[in-house]
Amino acid sequence: MGNQTAVLTPQHEDFPRWYQGVLTKAKLAENGPARGTMVIRPTGYAIWERMQAEIDARIKVAGAQNAYFPLLIPMSFFEREAEHVEGFSPELAVVTHGGGKELTEPLAIRPTSEAVIGEYMAKWVDSYRDLPLLLNQWSNVVRWELRPRIFLRTTEFLWQEGHTAHVTESDARKYARRILHEVYQDFMRSVLAIPVIVGSKTASERFAGAENTMTCEGIMRDGKALQMGTSHEFGQRFSRAFNITYSSAEGATELCWTTSWGASTRMLGGLIMTHGDDFGIVVPPALAPVQVVVVVVKDIDGAVTRTASALAQDLKGRGVRVKLDDNIDQAFGWRATEWDLQGVPIRVELGPRDLADNVALLYRRDTRDKTQVGIDNLVAEVEQLTGRIQTDMFEAATARRDALVIDCATLDEAREAAQTGVARLPWELVGTSGERDLATSGVTVRCLQLSDGSLPDTDHDRGALAYVARAY
Amino acid sequence: MGNQTAVLTPQHEDFPRWYQGVLTKAKLAENGPARGTMVIRPTGYAIWERMQAEIDARIKVAGAQNAYFPLLIPMSFFEREAEHVEGFSPELAVVTHGGGKELTEPLAIRPTSEAVIGEYMAKWVDSYRDLPLLLNQWSNVVRWELRPRIFLRTTEFLWQEGHTAHVTESDARKYARRILHEVYQDFMRSVLAIPVIVGSKTASERFAGAENTMTCEGIMRDGKALQMGTSHEFGQRFSRAFNITYSSAEGATELCWTTSWGASTRMLGGLIMTHGDDFGIVVPPALAPVQVVVVVVKDIDGAVTRTASALAQDLKGRGVRVKLDDNIDQAFGWRATEWDLQGVPIRVELGPRDLADNVALLYRRDTRDKTQVGIDNLVAEVEQLTGRIQTDMFEAATARRDALVIDCATLDEAREAAQTGVARLPWELVGTSGERDLATSGVTVRCLQLSDGSLPDTDHDRGALAYVARAY
Numbered sequence: 001m002g003n004q005t006a007v008l009t010p011q012h013e014d015f016p017r018w019y020q021g022v023l024t025k026a027k028l029a030e031n032g033p034a035r036g037t038m039v040i041r042p043t044g045y046a047i048w049e050r051m052q053a054e055i056d057a058r059i060k061v062a063g064a065q066n067a068y069f070p071l072l073i074p075m076s077f078f079e080r081e082a083e084h085v086e087g088f089s090p091e092l093a094v095v096t097h098g099g100g101k102e103l104t105e106p107l108a109i110r111p112t113s114e115a116v117i118g119e120y121m122a123k124w125v126d127s128y129r130d131l132p133l134l135l136n137q138w139s140n141v142v143r144w145e146l147r148p149r150i151f152l153r154t155t156e157f158l159w160q161e162g163h164t165a166h167v168t169e170s171d172a173r174k175y176a177r178r179i180l181h182e183v184y185q186d187f188m189r190s191v192l193a194i195p196v197i198v199g200s201k202t203a204s205e206r207f208a209g210a211e212n213t214m215t216c217e218g219i220m221r222d223g224k225a226l227q228m229g230t231s232h233e234f235g236q237r238f239s240r241a242f243n244i245t246y247s248s249a250e251g252a253t254e255l256c257w258t259t260s261w262g263a264s265t266r267m268l269g270g271l272i273m274t275h276g277d278d279f280g281i282v283v284p285p286a287l288a289p290v291q292v293v294v295v296v297v298k299d300i301d302g303a304v305t306r307t308a309s310a311l312a313q314d315l316k317g318r319g320v321r322v323k324l325d326d327n328i329d330q331a332f333g334w335r336a337t338e339w340d341l342q343g344v345p346i347r348v349e350l351g352p353r354d355l356a357d358n359v360a361l362l363y364r365r366d367t368r369d370k371t372q373v374g375i376d377n378l379v380a381e382v383e384q385l386t387g388r389i390q391t392d393m394f395e396a397a398t399a400r401r402d403a404l405v406i407d408c409a410t411l412d413e414a415r416e417a418a419q420t421g422v423a424r425l426p427w428e429l430v431g432t433s434g435e436r437d438l439a440t441s442g443v444t445v446r447c448l449q450l451s452d453g454s455l456p457d458t459d460h461d462r463g464a465l466a467y468v469a470r471a472y
Numbered sequence: 473m474g475n476q477t478a479v480l481t482p483q484h485e486d487f488p489r490w491y492q493g494v495l496t497k498a499k500l501a502e503n504g505p506a507r508g509t510m511v512i513r514p515t516g517y518a519i520w521e522r523m524q525a526e527i528d529a530r531i532k533v534a535g536a537q538n539a540y541f542p543l544l545i546p547m548s549f550f551e552r553e554a555e556h557v558e559g560f561s562p563e564l565a566v567v568t569h570g571g572g573k574e575l576t577e578p579l580a581i582r583p584t585s586e587a588v589i590g591e592y593m594a595k596w597v598d599s600y601r602d603l604p605l606l607l608n609q610w611s612n613v614v615r616w617e618l619r620p621r622i623f624l625r626t627t628e629f630l631w632q633e634g635h636t637a638h639v640t641e642s643d644a645r646k647y648a649r650r651i652l653h654e655v656y657q658d659f660m661r662s663v664l665a666i667p668v669i670v671g672s673k674t675a676s677e678r679f680a681g682a683e684n685t686m687t688c689e690g691i692m693r694d695g696k697a698l699q700m701g702t703s704h705e706f707g708q709r710f711s712r713a714f715n716i717t718y719s720s721a722e723g724a725t726e727l728c729w730t731t732s733w734g735a736s737t738r739m740l741g742g743l744i745m746t747h748g749d750d751f752g753i754v755v756p757p758a759l760a761p762v763q764v765v766v767v768v769v770k771d772i773d774g775a776v777t778r779t780a781s782a783l784a785q786d787l788k789g790r791g792v793r794v795k796l797d798d799n800i801d802q803a804f805g806w807r808a809t810e811w812d813l814q815g816v817p818i819r820v821e822l823g824p825r826d827l828a829d830n831v832a833l834l835y836r837r838d839t840r841d842k843t844q845v846g847i848d849n850l851v852a853e854v855e856q857l858t859g860r861i862q863t864d865m866f867e868a869a870t871a872r873r874d875a876l877v878i879d880c881a882t883l884d885e886a887r888e889a890a891q892t893g894v895a896r897l898p899w900e901l902v903g904t905s906g907e908r909d910l911a912t913s914g915v916t917v918r919c920l921q922l923s924d925g926s927l928p929d930t931d932h933d934r935g936a937l938a939y940v941a942r943a944y
Contacts, residue, residue, distance in 0.1 A: 032542035032588070033549065034579050039592055042537035042607070049538060067517045070509035071543075071581075071612055071628050072565070077505065090572050093544070095581065097566040098627075099616030107506050109543075109567065109581070116504070120511055135514070140543055140612065144571030155570075156543050 007337060010278045015222040020150075022272060026280050026341040029150050029268075036148035036155030043342055044268060046289035048158065051267055052138065054191050054287070055160060058183040062175075064134035064162055069116050071139075072107040077115040081241040084114060087208020091143040093155070109142040114209070114260055117163045118242030125256060127247050128167055132175065133256075136162040151269035152226070152472045159264030165244055165256040169235070172257035173212075176231045177455070179261045180214045184229035192267065193284040193393040194218050194274045195401050196228060197467055199447025200455050202427075204435055207260075211235040214455060217446045217467065219401045220273035223421040225446045225469040228270045231261035269472065274397055275366070280341035282366050284393050285386040289321060292382055293344045295335060296326045297351035307375070308350050311360075314379050320386070340365065345389050346382060366393050405467075411437065414468045418443040423468040430466050444471055479809060482750045487694040492622075494744060498752050498813040501622050501740075508620035508627030515814055516740060518761035520630065523739055524610065526663050526759070527632060530655040534647075536606035536634055541588045543611075544579040549587040553713040556586060559680020563615040565627070581614040586681070586706075586732055589635045590714030597728060599719050600639055604647065608634040623741035624698070624944045631736030637716055637728040641707070644729035645684075648703045649927070651733045652686045656701035664739065665756040665865040666690050666746045667873050668700060669939055671919025672927050674899075676907055679732075683707040686927060689918045689939065691873045692745035695893040697918045697941040700742045701735035741944065746869055747838070752813035754838050756865050757858040761793060764854055765816045767807060768798045769823035779847070780822050783832075786851050792858070812837065817861050818854060838865050877939070883909065886940045890915040895940040902938050916943055 007025055009017045023029050028044035031037070040048060056066075072095060078085045093109040096102060110116065117135065125133055138160045145153045162179060166172040180198065188196045196216035206213040210232035218226045238244065239256040248254050275282040285291050294312045299305050305326045312324040323344075325335055332349075339347055347363040349370075354360050360378055363370045366389050373381045404421035408414040411434050414423035418438070427448050430438070435445055448456050448464040456464040479497055481489040495501050500516035503509070512520065528538075544567060550557045560583045567579040582588065589607065597605055610632045617625045634651060638644040652670065660668045668688035678685040682704035690698045710716065711728040720726050747754040757763050766784045771777050777798045787794040795816075797807055804821075811819055819835040821842075826832050832850055835842045838861050845853045876893035880886040883906050886895035890910070899920050902910070907917055920928050920936040928936040 030592075032544075033546050033591060034542060034544045037542035037544055039542065040540040042539050045539045046537070048540075065514035065518070066521060067514050068512040068520075068630065070504035070506060070511065071614065072504075072506045072509055074505050092570075092572075093567050093579075094569040095565050096568045097578075098564075099618065100562050100564075106569075107565075119505060120502075142543065146571065158540065 007341065008278055008280065011221060011276075018276075018278070019273065022276055022281055022341070023150055026343070028272070028281070031150065032156075034155070036145045038150045038154045038156070040265070047271070047283065047287065048265060048268060050287050050289055051191075052160075055183060055187055055263060056138070058187060059136050059160070059162065059179075062134070062178055062183060064136040064164065066136050066138065068137060068139070069110075069113050069120065071110055073110050073113075073116050075106050075108055077119065078108065080115065081209050081238060084209035088112070088143075091145075093142045093144060110139075111141055111143045112260075112262075113137060113139070113141075113161055114163065114238060115242075118238050118244060118258075121163070121165050121256070121258075122242050122244045125165055125244060125246050128249055131165060131167050131246055131256065132171060133165045134162070134175075135164065136160055149472070151265055151272070154265075157265045159262050161260060161262040164259045165239065166258070167246070167254075167256070169257050172233055172259050176212075176214065176233050176259040176261065179259075180216070180229075180231040184216045184231070184261075184263060188216055188218070188228060188267075189394065191284065191286045192271055192274075193286070193390060193397060194228070194270060195394060195398040197447060197449065198453075198455070199449035199467065200461070201230075201447060202432075202435060202445050202466075204432065205444065207232045209234060209237060211237065215447050218270045218274055219404055219422055219469070220270070220472070221276070221400060222273070223404050223469070225422065225467070225471040226266065226270045226273065227446070227471065228267055229261070229263035232259060234258045234260065275393060276343070279368070281343035282393070283343040283345060285345045285390050288343070288345050290323045290344050291321045291386060292346040292348060293323045293325050293339050294348045295332070295339070295350065296324075296328055297332045297349050297354075299326075299328050300352055304350055304352055304355050307355055308348075311348060311350075311375070311378060315382060318379060318383065320382065346385055348378065348382070364389055366396070414438070415441050415443060418468050418470060421469070422446075424465055425468065427461055427464040427466040430468070438468060442470055443468055446471060479813065480750055480752065483693060483748075490748075490750070491745065494748055494753055494813070495622055498815070500744070500753070503622065504628075506627070508617045510622050510626045510628070512630075512737070519743070519755065519759065520737060520740060522759050522761055523663075524632075527655060527659055527735060528610070530659060531608050531632070531634065531651075534606070534650055534654060536608045536636065538608050538610065540609060540611070541582075541585050541592065543582055545582050545585075545588050547578050547580055549591065550580065552587065553681050553710060556681035556713075560584070560615075563617075565614045565616055582611075583613055583615045584734075585609060585611070585613075585633055586635065586710060587714075590710050590716060590730075593635070593637050593728070593730075594714050594716045597637055597716060597718050600721055603637060603639050603718055603728065604643060605637045606634070606647075607636065608632055621944070623737055623744070626737075629737045631734050633732060633734040636731045637711065638730070639718070639726075639728070641729050644705055644731050648684075648686065648705050648731040648733065651731075652688070652701075652703040656688045656703070656733075656735055660688055660690070660700060660739075661866065663756065663758045664743055664746075665758070665862060665869060666700070666742060667866065667870040669919060669921065670925075670927070671921040671939065672933070673702075673919060674904075674907060674917050674938075676904065677917065679704045681706060681709060683709065687919050690742040690746055691876055691894055691941070692742070692944070693748070693872060694745070695876050695941070697894065697939070697943040698738065698742045698745070699918070699943065700739055701733070703733035704731060706730045706732065747865060748815075751840070753815035754865070755815040755817060757817045757862050760815070760817050762795045762814075762816050763793045763858060764818040764820060765795045765797050765811050766820045767804070767811070767822065768796075768800055769804045769821050769826075771798075771800050772824055776822055776824055776827050779827055780820075783820060783822070783847070783850060787854060790851060790855065792854065818857055820850065820854070836861055838868070886910070887913050887915060890940050890942060893941070894918070896937050897940065899933055899936040899938040902940070910940060914942055915940055918943060
């Protein structure tokens with residue numbers, strides 16, 4: 001690969017420019033025609049589809065059912081919960097005309113569906129036998145963004161949002177944590193290979209209207225944090241606002257305890273900025289829409305193509321997601337650059353000389369190492385390598401993250417450390433006034449965690465450690 | 473089942489009321505808070521997810537790739553193609569405010585994505601090597617509906633829309649037909665068990681801006697037609713409007729030939745009204761999210777539940793989508809009524825006496841027949857029955873459809889026949905003036921078909937038969 005020319009701005013030179021470059025060059029996404037919107041191209045969308053499938057399967061195991069609620073919500077719905085309306089009002093897109101006429105009540109495009117789902121939960125829940133009610137929705141949402149950035153902050157994005165109602169506070173709490181750990185954390189670690197830091201948000205960083213917000217924070221290669229999935233407890237605030245009540249076994253009318261939780265196309269940004277390098281994105285095998293590309297380097301009489309095609313078929317038969325690149329009209333170097341850009345985890349390269357020696361080159365995208373393997377062993381080698389890359393990518397990302405996290409003893413130290421990485425210090429040294437102080441330097445408390453890695457209870461955060469960083 | 477009380481208005485009494493009733497009682501969907509919108513409940517959404525999976529797999533086999541384009545489209549985009557803007561202007565929902573401010577250019581919520589996708593195709597297609605460009609999108613769209621009806625006509629609905637660009641007219645034509653037959657017709661017949669009539673639309677019934685629209689028309693039990701999936705050829709009209717050009721092998725700049733095609737949550741309406749009966753909906757096994765429910769009729773010492781649970785596990789192990797109903801706190805009759813309403817194709821019923829005799833009752837929802845089978849044979853019997861129900865449902869639906877189609881010799885006869893069913897007559901007897909005449913009685917030409925069942929070419933419709941009906 002020595003003669004490969006750099007197609008991207010190196011990360012160390014200009015990380016934001018590298019990010020923009022890789023979005024374009026890997027054909028992941030581009031800006032939409034309306035400000036702040038994005039077009040997700042097939043290469044990017046295929047990754048999103050795999051994210052959806054993996055998360056959806058975990059959500060179903062957790063017992064939630066998918067449903068669909070309307071895009072357009074009467075403005076009055078937002079006004080029922082004070083903090084919720086305050087949080088979302090500045091971000092709403094408003095439909096004032098429909099069918100050629102001005103509407104009597106303007107409609108908001110959903111920025112989140114708490115309000116409308118709350119309305120229907122109230123209808124559907126009658127007795128304690130109807131609980132828990134566990135709903136999830138895959139949809140688009142719109143939040144007006146002043147500083148849009150593809151995948152990270154866009155006016156429209158795609159996500160799933162779960163909404164649940166429970167009999168007791170303890171049930172609601174357990175479920176919100178189950179989703180955090182068994183859906184988000186497990187998916188992010190075992191599929192995305194991202195060692196997210198899992199913790200609770202401070203009061204000032206909570207979701208609008210939530211009593212507790214728990215988060216999975218990814219640490220990007222540039223030292224900034226990215227909130228990649230959150231799970232919220234609402235206590236009884238939403239059930240009070242929307243009258244979500246049940247009759248207990250004893251016949252009393254009681255308010256439900258509700259939760260909500262979401263993860264979005266932001267995760268694509270997290271994937272790119274956690275694993276990407278100067279040659280493109282790097283997709284972990286468990287996630288990759290194409291895990292292996294079998295490349296015909298060149299061919300004379302069709303023999304190489306036949307063998308490559310047979311190898312691809314064998315891999316497919318073993319359940320590997322594989323693609324054949326027999327496009328020998330284009331130079332091999334150009335094609336290799338493209339596959340690097342798109343981050344396909346494994347490349348099998350085969351040319352006439354390899355065929356004569358009954359070998360192929362096995363290239364792994366994460367380390368960019370090449371080894372020669374016998375064609376007869378190739379399928380087994382690829383299967384082994386798939387698992388190894390997945391593990392190695394998680395370990396490498398963990399090492400990079402750990403190198404970015406710096407233990408600090410004062411707020412000043414933390415502010416300083418957070419300019420290039422993540423500061424960790426006792427929450428007692430920060431506090432609400434420290435948070436305000438950090439904010440003036442563009443730094444926030446990303447989450448609180450107890451020293452054993454577990455989550456502090458809301459308002460019982462003594463002894464908690466604060467992770468402090470700049471954030472996307 | 474003798475003592476089962478009717479929970480629905482019988483179809484023959486009031487079909488529209490039956491339809492509304494089954495939506496509610498089977499918990500499929502209900503009205504949203506904003507006029508014309510709908511909430512798709514978990515039971516309904518699970519069917520939609522299975523529809524999506526089956527259609528998506530066929531689209532991928534046909535080589536198209538999924539992508540995502542923005543919800544919000546600048547109004548100016550619609551004005552580029554004259555017929556397209558004329559067709560959609562009256563139906564647009566318009567965002568005039570975002571982020572608390574009035575927008576300088578109002579944004580339309582997509583009623584379809586031809587315009588925005590056209591813009592990006594123009595960017596992405598450079599040379600003939602980039603063609604065909606085969607894109608598909610799963611999304612929501614909004615078209616202002618004056619007479620909304622859940623699943624059939626709603627202001628917001630869910631669908632897929634495919635958009636493709638080709639080098640030649642013949643390539644575009646072939647692909648539009650491939651989608652019509654291999655994706656829509658195959659899915660509707662083999663999965664939905666609906667014997668759709670496949671034909672071409674007359675000029676007045678074409679999609680706004682299309683040069684040819686091909687359709688799959690379902691005939692509902694009340695004799696009305698439902699357009700369930702369409703595939704359009706745009707010729708070079710959209711590529712001219714959006715400047716979708718390619719440079720040929722000879723270096724000349726040429727306009728592409730484009731197509732689009734879509735199918736939506738309307739299909740849920742088609743499913744309900746094709747197979748539903750006075751006891752609820754009936755879902756074909758190939759589609760059903762739950763194919764078999766194993767019902768514990770009653771239990772004393774847990775022995776019935778254990779056997780039922782083991783049977784459910786065995787079925788699951790054989791790849792059957794199965795659910796266990798061990799909810800013996802609720803009366804069996806009530807539960808049977810619920811499963812009937814939701815249309816689960818097969819019910820296995822097991823009580824203490826059955827267990828003593830080592831038998832179970834096997835109930836098929838389509839015919840409502842019950843047979844006793846030995847528990848040891850049950851899994852094999854269920855597997856056989858699954859295939860048999862699928863075939864029988866298609867045959868029964870075909871017989872009902874055929875009984876509704878009446879060959880007519882004059883326009884007057886056709887108008888009369890179309891009041892209760894579908895009239896078939898030579899298109900030459902109708903023509904454009906006949907179409908206008910029929911419209912005054914609320915009747916339209918649903919499609920044209922040649923006598924051998926094939927599609928007439930655009931403007932070569934001599935000898936074609938017209939299917940004339942009322943329509944949803």
